[in-house]
Every structure is written in C-alpha cells, then in structure tokens.
Amino acid sequence: MTTHAARKPAGLERKTARKGWLFIMPAVILIVMMSFYPMVEAFLLSLQTGTGNNLTYKGFANYERLPKDNTYAAALGNTFFYLIVQVPIMLLAALVLAAMLNDRRLMFRGFYRTMIFLPVATSLVSCSMIFLQLFTSNGLINSLLLNWGWITEPIPFLTNAVYARIVIVVTMLWRWTGYNMVFYLAGLQNIDSQVYEAARIDGASAAQQFRKITVPLLRPIILFTTVLSTNGTLQLFDEVRIMTEGGPGTGTATLSFYIYRITFERVPRFGYAAAMSFTIFVMVAVLAFIQMKVGESKQ
Amino acid sequence: MKKLFALLLTLALLLGAVGALAETTITVWCWDPTFNIYAMNEAAKVYKEINPDVTIKVEEVLSADCETRQTAALSSGQTDSLPDIVLMQDNSGRRFLDTYPGAYFPMDGLVDYDNFASYKIDKFTSDGKRYAVPFDNGVAATFVRTDYLEQAGFTLADLTDITWDRFIEIGLKVKEATGQFMLVTQAGYADFVSMMTQSADFWFFDEEGKPNINNNPAVKAMVETIVKLHNSGIVKEAVDWTEYIASFNNGTAGSTIQGCWIIGSIVLAEDQAGKWGVTNIPRLDIEGGVNYSSQGGSSWVVPASSKNKEIAVDFLSKTFGASVDFYQTILQSSGAIATYLPAAGGPAYAEPHPFFGGQKVFEDLMSYSDKVPLVKYGVYNYEARDEIVNAIEAVFNGATVEAALNDAQSAIEFIME
Structure with a gap:
C-alpha cells in the first residue's frame, strides 16, 4: 500500500x-x-472503588478483587459453558441447514428459509418469556411428557442448575441458528454450482461435497460467525435475566448478569462492575485473535 | 382564514398555559394493581376534596424496575426522569438512603410520625432524618385452604402455634389426602430465608451491622428447616412469580406463607371463596422462636429532585398519614393493612371476611403484627439473602450446612469489604 x-x-x-x-x-x-x-x-x-456516587481512585484494586470473588468465578464458568456447548452446535446446525436449503431441487425452499430465520425477528425478551412458559413445571413440555406417560413428576427444568443451563442453550439455539444460517446461505450463493456439478460427476457423495467443498469455501464466513457468536455469548444476558434470574443460586448466572446485578439490583458498585466489563472485553479480544489465527493458518 | 387560525392557536396556547399554572400533577410509581396502585388511586380521590388543583397520576412500574430506574437516574444525575413519589420496599430503604445521600426529601415536621409503627419508620431513617411515609404492614401469616385440611382430618387450629416439623407432618398427610402440594413458594426459598430468621428474633447482621451468618442459631435452624421442606416433597417450588400466584389460585398448592399483602392475589380466585383460612406461621424450634414474622412491606418516598415535593408530602401526610376513613376503604378490597396506628381502631378491621369463611382476618393479622420480633435491617439485606440462598443450593447438592454457611459468611464479608 x-x-x-x-x-x-x-x-x-x-x-x-x-x-x-x-x-x-x-x-x-x-x-x-x-x-x-x-x-x-x-x-x-x-479504577475507582466505592458505592453509588461516592467513588475514589484506588488503582487496580477492583482487578485485584476479581480472582477472590466466588460469584465472579461461578459466572465466568457458566459463561464458558454456554460458549463451549452452544456456539459449536449452533454453527454446525446452521451450516448443515444452509447446505440443505441451498439445494435447488428442494421444494418450498423459500418457505423453510423464512421459517428458520423467523426467530431472529423475535425480541430476545419475548423469546425468553415464551421458553420460560414452555419449561415451567406445568408448562407445555412437562404437560406433554406427563400425558405421554414418559415421566411421573414434572422435570425441574428451570430450578435445577444443569437442566436450566441446557434450557438456556436450547433457547439460544432456537433464537440464533437462523441468523447464522443466513450468512452461510449468502456465502453459498458465491460458490459456483459447477463446482458441485463436477464433484457429482466425479462421484462425490453429499457428505463429501459438504466436507470438501462447502466448508473450505465458506471458511471466511465461518470465521466471521464464530467471532460474532463468541462475542454475543460472552455478553449473554437477556435469557438468563428473564428465565432464571441467574438461579438456582448462581447456577446459571453469566458475567453480564452479575455486572447488571451489582450495578442496578444491589448496593451499586460501578467501579467493580466496570472492571468486570473490561475482563469480558479482553476475553472477546483474545478469543477473536485466536480464532483469526486458526482460521488463517489452514489456508 | 390564516389570521383566525393564528388567533385560535394563540388562544389555545394561552388557555393551556393558564391551566398548567393552576394544576399540579403528581406522578407516582408503584406496582400492584390490586394493592398499592388501588390504594394510591383511592388516596387521590380523598385528596381531590382537600386540594382540587392537584392531579395524582399513577404509573405502574414493577418494584424491581422502580429500583433500577432510581439507580440509573441518581447515578447519572438525570433526576428529572424520576416521579414525585415512589413506593419503595422496606428492605431497600437503607440501601438507597445511604448510597445516595441527599437524593430523598426528609419529611420531619411535615408528617405526624407519632401515629406510625416505629419499626416501619426505622427502615427509612438515615442520619437521624426520616424519609418516608410508611404504607403497608408486612406481617406474615399462613394462608391455607381449610377444605384441604379437612380432607386430611385437620382444622385451622391444628395449624396454629405449631413448629415447622409439625407443619411438614400435616403437609404430608394433606398431600396424601388431596394429591396436591401443601405449600408453594418461589424456588430458592428466598422469602423464607428472611421470614424464618426474623421469626426467631435474629437478622443477617448483628447490632453493629456486621454479618452474622455462620454463628447465628436462627440462620442455621432456618437452613435446616428449608432443606427438610425441600426434601419432604410437600412444597411446590415455583419458577417465577406468575407460577407462584397461579399455584394457589388453581389449587395446585394448599397454602402459602407470606406477608399479608398477598391477600389481594388470593382473593382473585373467586371460586375458592369460603375455602380459605388464616393463621400464624410455623416457628423455628429454637430458643426465642415465635410464630410471627414479617415479609415485604413498603413505604412512600419523595425524591429530592421533585419540583412539587412539598405538595407531594402534603398529599401523603393528609391521606396515608391522617385519614382513618381512607384506611377503612382500602382495607376491605385490597387487604392493605395499615401501619398507621389509629386506623386499627376503625370498624372495618373487626368485620368478618367472606372470602375467609367469615374469619375476622384483619383483626387477627393486627394481633400478629404486635408480636413480630423487631430486627434491624441493614444496607446489604439482599446481598446477605443471596449468599444464604446460594448456601442452601449448595446444601441441596450435598454440602454440609456448616460448610455452606461458612462460605456464605466469608462471601458477605467479602462484599462488604
């Protein structure tokens, strides 16, 4: 240049x-x-400590406090649980759906695409409230399972930490898979259909085409969606706030939820909350950097 | 034509200005349509006769949102977004007053505090000044389906003056006889954490305001009791508030133990009229444990930023702080039991309540109210409660009570550092 x-x-x-x-x-x-x-x-x-507006500069006191904070550790653990479980499942599902819906021979392609993308148009709050209603002890899921005789007692979906985390992951999958699928569909438009035609003539199966053509050619887009999803998941808030309030105990709390709680719902410590936000910022930056490096090196 | 239009416009603007001069609008934030919003609207009617130029505008804002909005406004200094009057949970009083000194309008000399229960005034006193007009009484009681009790061979008297162990025994029989849960509470048992602790005359803090969790006999007994309740299977643990209310409204659960303000939600199930009874709460089986406690309760505060704060206080003191008749009106329909002492003498308190099978519910609740142990709330009430809820969750998952409470103690000490 x-x-x-x-x-x-x-x-x-x-x-x-x-x-x-x-x-x-x-x-x-x-x-x-x-x-x-x-x-x-x-x-x-x-860099300031204190409650409410009574703040004084104390250097890195807030950052030194973080490793000693058990709630922070719990929230960090939960956040990474969501990240590690949800992002790969979601991106793989989005990729497979995109590859399937890109097939020209498929009937009602537009209809399926719209349906899968539709959750993205739902506000996070309504989406969380609907899933909350679905998974309460007398909600639709429990009622169906009870009616079919698969269970005898309602499953405590939202009051057991493990189930609750899974429900939150399911909610996120429903809400965001379509969003990522659209990126992949757009990417697939740029892959010449002759490439697939040639592969078919050479006898490549659908799975082989997916693995050897679709995934490598979509690499930049996969990288982009990974960075975007990582960023979004590290800041996960709405679902947790609405569906579980971080509970049971701190079982489903995320970093953003904890930040919100100590800013607005408890004795406010803005300095400490800001320090926590910066740790998320650093994590997003580091993870994005690693993902970019990994994404590039394979080319 | 144009001139005429301009003239009309000027006239309209002028009239509007004159109207604005004479009329004052007082905005109020509170949250419960069957309870405090209803009471506020009734108070507005009373005040209309005293001062017809003042309009009271009630906005429905959830309790939690009232708090986040105040935090946002007070921290940023954008206080013009605040209303003239806000209803605040007694538990949050000290937190806001101590965190934002000068943000609320002191009412000493403007409100006749001699007429209010002193435990309520304490919760909004900071640096010797008093900042709130007390509203409702949070006295706790057991609200129970008497028809469920009968099916299991019990009466309301069997549930009166009992321990929690006895309550669980009865609950198991009720569950066997009716197939329904004996009790409903929100998952996490947060309400019981504070209610039970207070019922044994303890709080999460000692006299000096230091955390008092792991060497606190009431907290230990409370955690053990909650674990027993959880394991007994008689408690429906509701996911959220909506499910909590629905559980007793649809008969899934036979009782709730809660502050008396819950009456407004219980009487919503009109088909259950006559099937409910009220009695005192179970006690912790330790020295000093009594069958009385309180849960919730709230008071009216006026942000210092309000342009009409004098009028707002005048309104509060002449309605919530002066009118026995007003409390009689709001009592029957909303169950808003006053902390305004002269109101207790009014005839409405002695009237039998048809929904509760003719029981003189309000008289009974007032008599419990006198026996509630008076504990001193601190600034970090919610933080302490959070940590105990975490400890209980840990015990559910296999930790010992002692270890979990030691963790809670150090966690709250860490927060208060």
Missing part, C-alpha cells in the same frame, strides 16, 4: 487523503463519541 502510494505525486496524494478524511469524518466522530469515549470513561471508572 505505502510503496504504491509513494509513486504518486505527493500533492495529489495529500489532496485525496484530505477529501477521504472529510468523507469518513462523520462516522469517525460518531464512533469516537459513542464508542471510544465511553470505553475510556469506563476504564477510568474501573
């Missing part, structure tokens, strides 16, 4: 650069004001 630019006359270069900057200025100003400035403020806040 720089070597290329150096060959151009310096005056013209400066002039176009100035115009370019002018064009992107509105966006830059907005990003700086809405994103970067709050980030700096949040970092400064994370």
